[in-house]
Amino acid sequence: MLSVNHLSVRRGDQWIIRDLSFRLEGIRRLFLQGEIGTGKSTLLQALLGFIPAQQGEIRLFGALCQTEKDFRPFRGRIGFCFQNPDDQLFGPTVLDDVAFGPLNQGLSKPEAYTVARRQLEKLGMDYLKDRSVNVLSGGEKNFVALAGVLAMRPEMLLLDEPTNGLDSKNIKKLTALLRDLNLPMLIASHDSAFTEQLADSVLWLRKPENG
Numbered sequence: 001m002l003s004v005n006h007l008s009v010r011r012g013d014q015w016i017i018r019d020l021s022f023r024l025e026g027i028r029r030l031f032l033q034g035e036i037g038t039g040k041s042t043l044l045q046a047l048l049g050f051i052p053a054q055q056g057e058i059r060l061f062g063a064l065c066q067t068e069k070d071f072r073p074f075r076g077r078i079g080f081c082f083q084n085p086d087d088q089l090f091g092p093t094v095l096d097d098v099a100f101g102p103l104n105q106g107l108s109k110p111e112a113y114t115v116a117r118r119q120l121e122k123l124g125m126d127y128l129k130d131r132s133v134n135v136l137s138g139g140e141k142n143f144v145a146l147a148g149v150l151a152m153r154p155e156m157l158l159l160d161e162p163t164n165g166l167d168s169k170n171i172k173k174l175t176a177l178l179r180d181l182n183l184p185m186l187i188a189s190h191d192s193a194f195t196e197q198l199a200d201s202v203l204w205l206r207k208p209e210n211g
């Protein structure tokens with residue numbers, strides 16, 4: 001489903017990821033951990049082709065992805081939540097935002113809005129549906145961004161710090177929700193309790209030698 005072989009990624013004049021290899025197969029939850037700045041977000045973005053890799057191989061669903069164009073057909077099959085949900089919410093309302101993905105996938109307007117409403121209900125967020133995305137709290141934004149991603153029925157999830165802005169009750173809710181999804185997922189998280197609850201395995205990132 002996802003395989004990474006000897007991947008190296010540079011940002012500016014610094015190597016951020018050096019010679020990294022791993023695979024994500026089956027219904028597994030692989031967590032990315034490491035100190036701040038060790039490249040967790042960089043890796044997730046490289047896996048979607050948003051940041052180019054200098055060396056190594058990324059395969060999505062078996063296909064070798066090298067240029068940005070190679071990644072495009074797979075982005076609709078992979079649900080990605082950015083570390084900052086403001087980077088992916090554009091509304092205007094919560095319901096419009098969640099319906100945007102299904103509309104883009106070719107559903108009719110009534111179908112897309114039905115899917116969006118159901119997804120918000122599943123997350124217990126339907127009470128937000130008519131609100132502007134600009135007035136949501138940080139935690140609400142996280143859940144709405146996740147609803148938008150799940151409404152597209154992804155085959156794999158890449159989540160960047162999904163517990164940011166959530167209180168313990170909502171971290172529990174998110175944990176249960178992700179466990180019930182039965183999807184392969186790669187999750188960057190600094191939250192050790194959340195990781196312990198969900199991770200099948202953990203990949204530790206370290207700062208590479210630069211020079």
Ligand SMILES: Nc1ncnc2c1ncn2[C@@H]1O[C@H](COP(=O)(O)OP(=O)(O)OP(=O)(O)O)[C@@H](O)[C@H]1O
Pocket residue numbers: 011012016034035036037038039040041042043083
């Ligand atoms: N656009 C950029 N240009 C140059 N360097 C960048 C850029 N974006 C990030 N970096 C650097 O790349 C390194 C890795 O950043 P990244 O955000 O991937 O780390 P992270 O492990 O996700 O960190 P955190 O745990 O704080 O979220 C950091 O040193 C960061 O300063």
